[in-house]
Amino acid sequence: MRTLAEENYLKAIYNLSQNETGATASKLSEKLNVKLPTINSMVNKLADKELVEYKKYKGFILTEKGKKQALEVIRKHRLTELFLVKIMGFGWEEVHDIAEEVEHIKSPLFFEKMDLILSNPKYDPHGAPIPDKNGKLPKTNLKLLSNIEIGKTVRFVAVSDSSSDFLSYLSRVGISLYSSIEIIDREVFDGLLKIKVNNITTTLSGQVAEKILVE
Amino acid sequence: MRTLAEENYLKAIYNLSQNETGATASKLSEKLNVKLPTINSMVNKLADKELVEYKKYKGFILTEKGKKQALEVIRKHRLTELFLVKIMGFGWEEVHDIAEEVEHIKSPLFFEKMDLILSNPKYDPHGAPIPDKNGKLPKTNLKLLSNIEIGKTVRFVAVSDSSSDFLSYLSRVGISLYSSIEIIDREVFDGLLKIKVNNITTTLSGQVAEKILVE
DNA sequence: TATATTTGTTAGATAAGTCTAACAAATTAT
DNA sequence: ATAATTTGTTAGACTTATCTAACAAATATA
Numbered sequence: 446m447r448t449l450a451e452e453n454y455l456k457a458i459y460n461l462s463q464n465e466t467g468a469t470a471s472k473l474s475e476k477l478n479v480k481l482p483t484i485n486s487m488v489n490k491l492a493d494k495e496l497v498e499y500k501k502y503k504g505f506i507l508t509e510k511g512k513k514q515a516l517e518v519i520r521k522h523r524l525t526e527l528f529l530v531k532i533m534g535f536g537w538e539e540v541h542d543i544a545e546e547v548e549h550i551k552s553p554l555f556f557e558k559m560d561l562i563l564s565n566p567k568y569d570p571h572g573a574p575i576p577d578k579n580g581k582l583p584k585t586n587l588k589l590l591s592n593i594e595i596g597k598t599v600r601f602v603a604v605s606d607s608s609s610d611f612l613s614y615l616s617r618v619g620i621s622l623y624s625s626i627e628i629i630d631r632e633v634f635d636g637l638l639k640i641k642v643n644n645i646t647t648t649l650s651g652q653v654a655e656k657i658l659v660e
Numbered sequence: 661m662r663t664l665a666e667e668n669y670l671k672a673i674y675n676l677s678q679n680e681t682g683a684t685a686s687k688l689s690e691k692l693n694v695k696l697p698t699i700n701s702m703v704n705k706l707a708d709k710e711l712v713e714y715k716k717y718k719g720f721i722l723t724e725k726g727k728k729q730a731l732e733v734i735r736k737h738r739l740t741e742l743f744l745v746k747i748m749g750f751g752w753e754e755v756h757d758i759a760e761e762v763e764h765i766k767s768p769l770f771f772e773k774m775d776l777i778l779s780n781p782k783y784d785p786h787g788a789p790i791p792d793k794n795g796k797l798p799k800t801n802l803k804l805l806s807n808i809e810i811g812k813t814v815r816f817v818a819v820s821d822s823s824s825d826f827l828s829y830l831s832r833v834g835i836s837l838y839s840s841i842e843i844i845d846r847e848v849f850d851g852l853l854k855i856k857v858n859n860i861t862t863t864l865s866g867q868v869a870e871k872i873l874v875e
Numbered sequence: 876t877a878t879a880t881t882t883g884t885t886a887g888a889t890a891a892g893t894c895t896a897a898c899a900a901a902t903t904a905t
Numbered sequence: 906a907t908a909a910t911t912t913g914t915t916a917g918a919c920t921t922a923t924c925t926a927a928c929a930a931a932t933a934t935a
Contacts, residue, residue, distance in 0.1 A: 876935100877934100877935090878933100878934080878935080879932100879933080879934070879935090880931100880932080880933070880934085881930100881931080881932070881933085882929100882930080882931070882932085883928105883929080883930070883931085884927100884928080884929070884930090885926105885927085885928075885929090886925105886926090886927085886928100887924100887925090887926090887927105888923100888924075888925080888926105889922100889923080889924070889925105890921100890922090890923085890924100891920100891921085891922090891923105892919105892920090892921090893918100893919080893920080893921105894917100894918075894919075894920100895916105895917090895918085895919105896915105896916090896917090896918105897914100897915085897916085897917105898913105898914080898915075898916100899912100899913080899914070899915095900911100900912080900913070900914090901910100901911080901912070901913085902909100902910080902911070902912085903908100903909080903910070903911085904907105904908085904909075904910085905906100905907085905908075905909085
């Protein structure tokens with residue numbers, strides 16, 4: 446039986462692997478709020494179970510088996526988030542933390558029912574793709590808002606940060622998922638971005654623009 | 661922070677205390693599927709935290725604090741069961757095991773939302789009362805079907821066993837919550853019971869009749 | 876390139892929750 | 906009332922997931 450801690454390590458390693466930088470001990474340590482030696486001993490355990498591949502002083506990569514298990518947990522997380530928003534009436538900025546708990550429920554029936562009620566949804570309320578029962582993810586081709594050329598108009602399809610603080614901020618400045626965003630101007634020095642959304646001109650910091658995914 | 665194991669002990673002790681026999685080490689051991697010495701060490705811990713009162717070789721009783729915490733978990737369990745049936749479309753025989761997992765979710769928001777969606781419900785799908793936010797339970801005056809005199813007609817309002825096996829059996833023989841049950845005859849030797857439900861005559865064993873609560 | 880800094884590893888300790896083996900108290904049966 | 910049985914307790918071991926302290930490798934800096 447997979448433990449709660451194991452599930453969290455698999456998920457964190459999966460998520461870190463999606464960045465170019467890959468999953469290292471110190472990044473995991475920061476993400477999981479756990480000291481470095483703990484990471485070390487846990488990753489050794491996961492390696493014994495053939496869930497990650499790992500050579501000393503090199504980073505970690507999930508095996509196929511590990512990846513499959515990580516995607517199961519991610520599926521549960523994202524299905525839950527959508528269920529919370531669509532069926533229970535939560536705001537998109539409220540659901541991340543609740544889903545962090547619900548994703549560890551074992552009962553397959555519970556999540557199958559969510560999937561049924563939501564009609565096999567493909568994306569969660571933050572635009573992240575929901576893996577299907579076999580761990581398959583819909584292909585997406587996303588760009589960072591911070592990299593789009595001046596003058597272009599793009600569609601806001603996902604965020605890379607689901608924290609309540611960030612999402613509340615976006616709501617506050619009137620940017621919601623699937624909005625059209627026109628790039629008016631960008632400050633070279635710090636990436637400060639002038640955009641037009643719903644005919645209103647707003648300014649976003651470079652940090653914020655890096656968390657907004659568009660197509 | 662209350663641990664999962666702690667919550668399960670509190671709940672089990674609370675439930676056992678409801679029977680006349682009270683909560684003893686061996687009963688807890690059986691209920692929680694844990695060996696006797698484990699019960700001993702855990703109950704000692706709970707006593708240190710002033711959640712149960714306990715004198716060697718005597719049974720366990722929850723303190724006010726312990727009772728309050730047990731009722732919080734029971735509230736989560738029963739709210740969840742009703743949510744699963746009413747909102748998610750599960751059958752009453754499917755929800756117990758799922759609720760055993762969901763009841764340990766910490767997020768108060770999650771359960772407040774269920775409560776809101778269900779409009780402050782008073783009873784779960786098995787007729788058990790749902791404690792309110794302060795741990796108050798609606799007073800109920802229930803009798804066992806096995807104790808009702810011959811000739812009387814009663815209303816089936818709750819079960820004392822929420823297992824899938826038992827509930828499926830009841831559904832199969834056509835007895836559902838809030839049915840009227842007329843006692844036709846009872847065998848003195850083993851309590852075998854002849855009843856009439858919806859104008860159909862059925863026979864129930866003594867064991868089954870003891871798990872059916874009526875008023 | 877040599878040194879300093881950052882990152883990763885090993886060793887050993889701790890807390891929670893479980894177990895088995897051995898024993899003691901309470902209860903039941905003879 | 907004594908013996909047998911059941912129930913409860915103590916002692917000590919094990920596993921999981923964490924920690925701190927000490928050290929080693931890799932990387933960055935002077």
